[in-house]
Amino acid sequence: MTDLKYLFYPRGIAVVGASRDPNKIGSIILKNLIEYGYQGRIYPINPYANELMGLRAYPSISSVEGPVDVAVVSVPAKNVLDVIDDAGKAGVKFAVVISSGFKEVGNVELEEELVRRAHKYGIRVLGPNIFGYVYTPSRINASFGPRDVIPGNVAFISQSGALGIALMGTTILENIGVSSIVSIGNKADLEDADFLEFFENDPNTSVILLYIEGVRDGRRFIEIAGRVSLKKPIIAIKSGRTEAGAKAAASHTGSLAGGPVIWETALKQAGILFAKTVEDAFDWVKALSWNPIPAGDMLVVITNGGGAGVQATDTLAENGIILTRSPKDLVEEIKRFAPPFASLANPIDITGMAPDEWYYKALLAALKNPDVHAIVVLYCQTAVTNPMGVAKSILDAVKDSGIKKPITVGMVGGVETFEAIKYLTKNNIPAYPTPERAAAAMASIYRYLKLRDYVAKRLEVRY
Amino acid sequence: MTDLKYLFYPRGIAVVGASRDPNKIGSIILKNLIEYGYQGRIYPINPYANELMGLRAYPSISSVEGPVDVAVVSVPAKNVLDVIDDAGKAGVKFAVVISSGFKEVGNVELEEELVRRAHKYGIRVLGPNIFGYVYTPSRINASFGPRDVIPGNVAFISQSGALGIALMGTTILENIGVSSIVSIGNKADLEDADFLEFFENDPNTSVILLYIEGVRDGRRFIEIAGRVSLKKPIIAIKSGRTEAGAKAAASHTGSLAGGPVIWETALKQAGILFAKTVEDAFDWVKALSWNPIPAGDMLVVITNGGGAGVQATDTLAENGIILTRSPKDLVEEIKRFAPPFASLANPIDITGMAPDEWYYKALLAALKNPDVHAIVVLYCQTAVTNPMGVAKSILDAVKDSGIKKPITVGMVGGVETFEAIKYLTKNNIPAYPTPERAAAAMASIYRYLKLRDYVAKRLEVRY
Numbered sequence: 001m002t003d004l005k006y007l008f009y010p011r012g013i014a015v016v017g018a019s020r021d022p023n024k025i026g027s028i029i030l031k032n033l034i035e036y037g038y039q040g041r042i043y044p045i046n047p048y049a050n051e052l053m054g055l056r057a058y059p060s061i062s063s064v065e066g067p068v069d070v071a072v073v074s075v076p077a078k079n080v081l082d083v084i085d086d087a088g089k090a091g092v093k094f095a096v097v098i099s100s101g102f103k104e105v106g107n108v109e110l111e112e113e114l115v116r117r118a119h120k121y122g123i124r125v126l127g128p129n130i131f132g133y134v135y136t137p138s139r140i141n142a143s144f145g146p147r148d149v150i151p152g153n154v155a156f157i158s159q160s161g162a163l164g165i166a167l168m169g170t171t172i173l174e175n176i177g178v179s180s181i182v183s184i185g186n187k188a189d190l191e192d193a194d195f196l197e198f199f200e201n202d203p204n205t206s207v208i209l210l211y212i213e214g215v216r217d218g219r220r221f222i223e224i225a226g227r228v229s230l231k232k233p234i235i236a237i238k239s240g241r242t243e244a245g246a247k248a249a250a251s252h253t254g255s256l257a258g259g260p261v262i263w264e265t266a267l268k269q270a271g272i273l274f275a276k277t278v279e280d281a282f283d284w285v286k287a288l289s290w291n292p293i294p295a296g297d298m299l300v301v302i303t304n305g306g307g308a309g310v311q312a313t314d315t316l317a318e319n320g321i322i323l324t325r326s327p328k329d330l331v332e333e334i335k336r337f338a339p340p341f342a343s344l345a346n347p348i349d350i351t352g353m354a355p356d357e358w359y360y361k362a363l364l365a366a367l368k369n370p371d372v373h374a375i376v377v378l379y380c381q382t383a384v385t386n387p388m389g390v391a392k393s394i395l396d397a398v399k400d401s402g403i404k405k406p407i408t409v410g411m412v413g414g415v416e417t418f419e420a421i422k423y424l425t426k427n428n429i430p431a432y433p434t435p436e437r438a439a440a441a442m443a444s445i446y447r448y449l450k451l452r453d454y455v456a457k458r459l460e461v462r463y
Numbered sequence: 464m465t466d467l468k469y470l471f472y473p474r475g476i477a478v479v480g481a482s483r484d485p486n487k488i489g490s491i492i493l494k495n496l497i498e499y500g501y502q503g504r505i506y507p508i509n510p511y512a513n514e515l516m517g518l519r520a521y522p523s524i525s526s527v528e529g530p531v532d533v534a535v536v537s538v539p540a541k542n543v544l545d546v547i548d549d550a551g552k553a554g555v556k557f558a559v560v561i562s563s564g565f566k567e568v569g570n571v572e573l574e575e576e577l578v579r580r581a582h583k584y585g586i587r588v589l590g591p592n593i594f595g596y597v598y599t600p601s602r603i604n605a606s607f608g609p610r611d612v613i614p615g616n617v618a619f620i621s622q623s624g625a626l627g628i629a630l631m632g633t634t635i636l637e638n639i640g641v642s643s644i645v646s647i648g649n650k651a652d653l654e655d656a657d658f659l660e661f662f663e664n665d666p667n668t669s670v671i672l673l674y675i676e677g678v679r680d681g682r683r684f685i686e687i688a689g690r691v692s693l694k695k696p697i698i699a700i701k702s703g704r705t706e707a708g709a710k711a712a713a714s715h716t717g718s719l720a721g722g723p724v725i726w727e728t729a730l731k732q733a734g735i736l737f738a739k740t741v742e743d744a745f746d747w748v749k750a751l752s753w754n755p756i757p758a759g760d761m762l763v764v765i766t767n768g769g770g771a772g773v774q775a776t777d778t779l780a781e782n783g784i785i786l787t788r789s790p791k792d793l794v795e796e797i798k799r800f801a802p803p804f805a806s807l808a809n810p811i812d813i814t815g816m817a818p819d820e821w822y823y824k825a826l827l828a829a830l831k832n833p834d835v836h837a838i839v840v841l842y843c844q845t846a847v848t849n850p851m852g853v854a855k856s857i858l859d860a861v862k863d864s865g866i867k868k869p870i871t872v873g874m875v876g877g878v879e880t881f882e883a884i885k886y887l888t889k890n891n892i893p894a895y896p897t898p899e900r901a902a903a904a905m906a907s908i909y910r911y912l913k914l915r916d917y918v919a920k921r922l923e924v925r926y
Contacts, residue, residue: 307623
């Protein structure tokens with residue numbers, strides 16, 4: 001197993017390529033690293049400066065006195081090998097090579113020499129052609145992405161640079177807390193499997209998100225991912241999954257993406273939730289990282305609109321989940337306040353007349369009912385309710401119940417509904433702007449459980 | 464053909480059930496009708512008031528002097544028949560029956576009697592169990608939904624009440640301009656096909672959106688929709704499309720939703736774009752209503768991120784669109800500013816270094832190139848660009864070109880990107896938060912063209 005301890009818990013980090021120009025990639029990384037609050041030693045490396053951003057600058061890594069475990073390298077490609085030689089002398093363990101200009105532009109030889117040279121010194125390489133990495137438990141943001149990533153339990157590994165850095169921003173927008181973000185770019189040395197192994201045993205990580213175009217060693221990837229998926233869900237945006245997409249991927253990373261069918265099978269064998277879109281992946285990440293695993297199959301849908309309930313029922317069915325009748329005692333409890341014509345089978349339609357309070361009561365009853373294992377709450381904005389009131393009722397019911405069950409919320413409406421969704425999101429309740437997304441996100445939790453069973457059977461292990 | 468002229472261009476509208484209580488449904492409708500600016504006569508009907516909201520109130524419709532073409536009825540179900548008798552005396556042409564308590568709660572007989580009675584007087588019934596209707600060319604908002612719907616070219620017909628009214632709010636949030644919103648509820652009399660026929664010839668409508676659970680006369684629906692789809696795109700959210708969903712639909716509207724396979728075939732025969740989710744439907748509505756029809760198949764994707772380009776390529780392929788190489792002269796033009804390593808085949812990757820200006824130049828070149836017929840623009844938020852700058856460059860290129868071609872935009876990132884998407888949306892450029900949604904929305908335009916061909920062949924007509 002690749003030991004990544006010193007990458008994620010380094011004693012000192014050197015930043016090679018930071019300068020007085022604040023727009024240089026190296027300078028942005030240095031700034032992020034300082035401002036995000038990394039507590040170990042930070043060494044700007046620049047032969048033309050004595051001091052950068054208030055820190056003493058060094059002419060070379062090997063001129064630093066203390067231990068330097070990580071060197072973040074952002075210099076022109078042609079100078080990277082010299083930096084590796086210097087890093088080798090300094091006893092660096094990981095070279096995080098931001099620089100582009102390698103295999104992705106056809107410069108295969110330079111990339112191979114980079115790895116050979118690094119390995120000569122016992123250095124492992126992350127990259128090249130990456131935007132850096134983040135590990136929030138160590139307060140490391142050694143990236144040129146946005147600074148204020150939110151600490152949490154999701155690890156995100158991205159093969160794509162621009163899309164990855166953009167999605168880093170999306171995690172903040174969507175209040176998705178991360179343990180780590182790793183840009184793996186060309187994967188000249190370290191690749192997905194190495195990081196999966198680290199996150200497998202990382203107590204700070206409970207959900208793993210991958211953006212993959214291709215992997216070098218498919219067999220190892222499936223083997224390791226399969227093992228990891230028994231412990232924590234892995235979601236993969238698999239790009240280049242059609243023939244046309246694979247060709248596009250090959251032209252931009254030079255990696256072989258593999259045929260679509262092969263990938264679908266491979267991801268299943270590895271227990272990985274296969275997301276075709278960025279939106280699905282993020283929706284599922286929220287549902288899986290903010291919710292516990294359900295204790296059983298009884299999923300109830302609570303709604304104030306029949307149409308929303310039908311759409312959710314359809315989406316669930318399309319995801320292999322057929323709703324069964326709500327537990328009798330739950331129906332009885334809801335009958336106490338819902339109008340007599342309300343259809344309570346499942347979906348439980350508390351009708352368009354439902355005020356905030358009915359949402360509170362219905363959700364509280366469902367949470368407290370031991371036969372209910374998971375809940376999808378749907379809301380259509382009407383003239384008689386106010387979306388924020390409903391959102392608050394949902395949050396109150398969750399808090400007051402003291403019971404943790406998986407919940408997703410779908411709220412449809414205008415500006416006020418949009419604000420209500422933001423409010424729930426800020427409080428780590430997975431809320432979505434449509435019934436279908438709420439239903440699909442809930443379904444992803446159950447799909448993970450099925451995949452886990454499948455992998456366990458395949459590997460003949462218990463978990 | 465059902466003549467709906469006086470429903471959409473009435474000389475006078477009576478509101479039965481408005482009162483001094485502003486929270487009553489009837490009062491909300493009256494208020495919307497007045498405030499949205501309907502220029503014909505409005506007659507509040509209430510035997511206990513002389514005046515409501517500054518308008519003279521009448522004890523009955525038949526006591527009104529001028530012509531009353533439409534009566535909006537919001538009284539308890541048991542009183543609706545009396546109102547119909549009164550409306551009959553007054554020569555009303557359309558009863559818009561908001562009231563619930565009919566077939567949807569098992570009261571089939573009352574619903575049948577309602578239609579019989581109305582037809583006796585030559586009155587056509589919209590509803591019952593609806594939230595009203597909107598027709599922006601006549602400044603009619605006779606609904607209890609949000610007031611400030613945006614005038615535009617989309618007609619939305621909804622079988623669902625709560626979901627429909629919520630989606631009315633979504634049209635405002637998403638800047639989707641509507642010609643009309645019609646809540647058809649129980650469809651006791653007028654149903655989808657009647658409205659499709661009206662919108663077919665309505666010069667104010669260019670795209671039609673349906674939310675359907677079931678229809679009464681399937682054959683007539685397919686026949687009429689097929690004819691209409693030759694002229695303008697129809698998008699349908701078909702709810703109750705799985706067996707489980709159909710059961711849920713039956714329990715809430717009492718309508719037979721029909722098997723999933725039958726529906727898929729039926730919608731295709733009718734030339735209707737089948738949307739499984741509310742989000743897809745609204746995405747496609749924006750793409751179709753804000754764009755012209757492309758003059759040919761050459762679709763180019765412009766991106767600053769390879770990964771986003773691959774995701775779009777995959778999504779397009781999954782929707783039957785295989786990207787071909789960009790026109791040579793376009794590539795040559797982009798080579799003038801893009802770095803030498805940029806991959807310009809298609810997707811055209813102007814690279815992560817691309818500043819706003821390159822977006823402007825690339826898009827302008829694509830718009831001006833006669834061999835390019837449609838453009839998907841993708842953007843990943845990076846450290847070197849600002850999303851609003853990119854959005855403005857896109858809008859400037861569209862304006863400066865003076866050329867209309869279908870465009871969709873996918874922008875991935877954080878808060879600033881979200882604002883940029885809003886900015887483009889406000890300017891009627893269909894913009895989405897992921898590459899896949901931008902690609903799928905573009906694909907919906909091409910799918911419409913294919914469906915139109917299919918229907919034309921089936922009906923052996925030219926269009």
